[in-house]
Amino acid sequence: MVRVELLKDVEGLGKKGDRVSDVPPAQAEELIKAGKAKDLGIKK
Secondary structure, eight states: OOEEEEEOOOOTTTTTEEEEEHHHHHHHHHHHHTTTTTEEEEEO
């Protein structure tokens, strides 16, 4: 799983500024490419 910080509100995940640690890698990559999230690294 990947940890991300949301830069915009994302339905089903949270609001802007939230840090979410249980995002699947494919979804995290999609959010980062769309500019909706910032990568905080991989959760072990």
